[in-house]
Amino acid sequence: MRRDHGSPTSTRVNRRELMLGGALMTGATALPVLAQNGFDRPPEAPQAPAVPALTLEQAKLPNGLRVLVLPRPGAARTQVRLIGEGGWLRDPTGKEGLAEVALSMLAQGAKRDGEAMESADIAYAGDLLGKPLALEIGAASAEIALEALPDQCDDAVNLLADLTQRPALAFEALEHMRSRAQDALVLRRADAQLLAPWAARRAFWGRAQPVQTAGSLKRLKREDVLAFHRQFWRPERSTLLFVGDLTLEAAKGLATDFMAEWRVPKAAPAAPGAAAALATAVPAPASAQFLQLPQGQGCRLVVQSPVPRGTPPVLRALARELMHQRVAAKLPGPWESEIESLGGASRWSFSVTLPVAAVPEHLALLREQLPLLAAEPVTAEDLAMAQALALGDWQAGLAEAPDALIASAVARNELDDCVQWPQRIKAVSAPVLQLLMGSSWRDNRTQLLLLGDAGPPEPAQRAWPGLTLATIRAVIGE
């Protein structure tokens, strides 16, 4: 089936005609009277145009703040994003959740020209620009995003400066945000879809992976937030990104106007946290866990396998694209796949939501097929398809949310790869891709996680021997 990938026109005509003949004999072909004539194959595709690398301009202010500009001549609006290093990997041990709470507190109060800005004022100022202020936490970054008309960019940068340089970080705000984080935690634990990525990370990286709990949130103090803020919202550890119709000079001017005076006293070095531990963590060996959620409806299935540390981003992307196509062809369904890199070995996962009755069959097929699909030879057509998909997704990301795409690359320290994406994709060869694919998804390295209601455990255990029932305490730690 998969061999058809790269030859949609040349080898299928006869096959289609033969199948059509067969169908005629059985009378199985539907709606024959609508059939068109002379349209039995797609037209030849013209030569793909060369896709240039991104033109990303950058500068640095004397205080160390990096300014990046992706010029978009004619763009009606400008995206402005401040990227800091305080992602959830920086959570101190025992105070998991600090990064998220500290970020959300930025929008709860700040000062402008000596006057207090309440959370309502901050929300209003963001909305007035046309799009709500967004606070986004990732593994390696904390980000504040705004969008403005070209002549309102100064308002946007001014607001970012207020939030990061003059935040109130008040005790009341901590209580409010802590309470919201605790409710979010309760929601996450009741929802297999939300819980799955956290449980999967914990299964993969073990205790090195920080996971917030009610206890860790309860331990947060205002001093922790202040120290965390001083540690990670610093000009030399931050990037101000602009995407829109403006020059680097204009962007640098805006940054200078509002952020040149941004100075933070040197903070004590942070205690080594999860980031360091994860960089050296050895992924857990093969395992299979079934976490039953009370009265869940349906089941979230996750399978995952390690990708060696240091694997280049383009190679990871191509492997994921190709394997995704193979898995979806063999086991049709709305699969999601990702390769998550947190410093050391990466976690390559596939996940899907299944009706209870479909779980045993999917498990049996997955167990049998994953190693086979990974070991299949990578043909030139396979490589071309994976390259086309990786390029298409990059282009779509640039069209849909260019600031998020670049910010994600900045956070992962993969900006060069992002900028040179079309060229680096082309540089990958089939044997190299084959090597990575073949080393993954082996029986002794694949982990399985079921969350929710998968029916009685026995059929699933027969389909995937070694599947054990787990508790949420064992998986999450609370």
Place this chain on the structure above:
Amino acid sequence: MSASPEPQRLPNGLLWLARPVPGALATVRVVYRCGGRDDPTGRSGLSHLTLRLIAGASRYLEPGQFHRLIASAGGRGVIEIDEDFSALQTRVPAHQLERLLWAEAERMSNPRIDADTLASARQQLRQAVQAPQLDPYARLDLAVERHGYLTHPYQRGALGDPEQLRDLDADAVRAFHAANFRCDRALVIVTGAFDEGAVARWMLHYFGSIRPPMLVSAAREGQGASASASTSSTAGPVAASGASGAASPSSSAASPSTPSPSTTPPSAPSPLLLPTAQPADLREARRPQSQTLKLSLSQAPLPAAALVWQVPRADDATTPVWQLAQALLGLGRSGRLIDTLVDEKALAHQLSLRLLQRREAGLLVAQALAAHGQTASPVAQALQQEVLRLADEAITDEELEKAKAMLRRETQAQDWTSERLARALGEAWAVRGDVNAAAKDAAVRAKLTAAEVQQLWRKQIVQAPMLTLLADIGPAAGVAA
């Protein structure tokens, strides 16, 4: 040929529209005016099932082959089922557009509906129905639809019920497809980077050759509806062009380089066509009095509440006023509901105000997830109070301008990518009956005053009956609705 602001009609009745978007990508969206509302009674999900069959396989596209064709081009595709429409949307690098148009025309004209494809589509539908049920609040969302609408088929939702489709055979699906997924009930939208003249030629070439419904009927009658006879004729040069030749698409199809493809405006359909069989409008009953229902959400960890009001259908003249009111209350971080219930009173942690205006009826849904320690009832009361307050509490010029700015940005953002624009145009056509509805709404909104918003609110919300849904957990939970 320059891009027309209005859809063009091919001689077979199919409408199409092309809008350029700068960039490297192109998107094709095929929209059928057939959705969950059109499912026959007792066959909820039939439109959804049919859409999956169209997406699945066709005469020249084996199961999975469309997907591989698009993947090898670097593209992605989705299907969407709605109460009012069904849609297939695919994005590719712009240079692959002609191949995509070929494939979409093939899917439209020759879907394979047999026992095997039906079984596969049924399985996919079951999976699609299952996925949202993982959400602990899925039953509340379901209750909003089921009880928000009183008599309209919208109350069934669009995904459908797999049990109602279990014994359906291929003939029944073919009949439903023939009646509802006709080319003269569809719109093909092309957006992105392309040469407009080339797109016009391709549309005529690939889609213009699809037989219109009347010709299908005639062919069926003339050939005794014999599957083998009509199919075998497709191997020769005569069959498809025979009847449609007079209407021009066939001759154009034979000459794909025709410089000036003949298309006609939508107001002048070909006389060869049967009148488009649009389903009769269904009217929703007015809610006689306010009602409160209690739900028990066994999976949910926090209580929730939803308030539901009936609102006019999407093409109502007051729609821009509703949009502005919704923005004032629920859009952004500073919308009144969030400001009061989340930030000030800390009663709720998640909150939304949705304006669901469909082709024949609409709902306004205010929904909140209670903060820890709260029960659903006080959250519902506070939510109601805040919604009603819009009728009387002064709306400042600055607040009004802020809401308008956010809506302006939303409208603007629809044009930024080929995928967003295709989706927005398709929905406007299927639900509003006007692809330019968003721009017209924006023009009206720009002139609206606070007094007009409050006048509408007093009449349509304050004085109107309301449905309250209370979803408690633990001992506070009441009888399941």
